Amino acid sequence: MRTELRCTECDSEGPKIISLRNPARERYCGRFCLDKGHESFIRWIRRANAEIAS
Ligand SMILES: [Zn+2]
Numbered sequence: 683m684r685t686e687l688r689c690t691e692c693d694s695e696g697p698k699i700i701s702l703r704n705p706a707r708e709r710y711c712g713r714f715c716l717d718k719g720h721e722s723f724i725r726w727i728r729r730a731n732a733e734i735a736s
Pocket residue numbers: 689690691692693694710711712715
């Protein structure tokens with residue numbers, strides 16, 4: 683049984699970049715997907731902060 687690693691954004695096989703900023707350790711196949719993933723991560727952080735503030 684092998685572990686299937688897939689890009690978090692585009693679902694392609696063999697992602698090489700692991701996002702260390704993200705607590706879920708998401709994986710990306712390249713910079714484009716890394717940037718996209720980082721964007722949604724920032725959005726998630728903002729939403730979490732807004733919930734704390736309210
Ligand atoms: Zn990708």
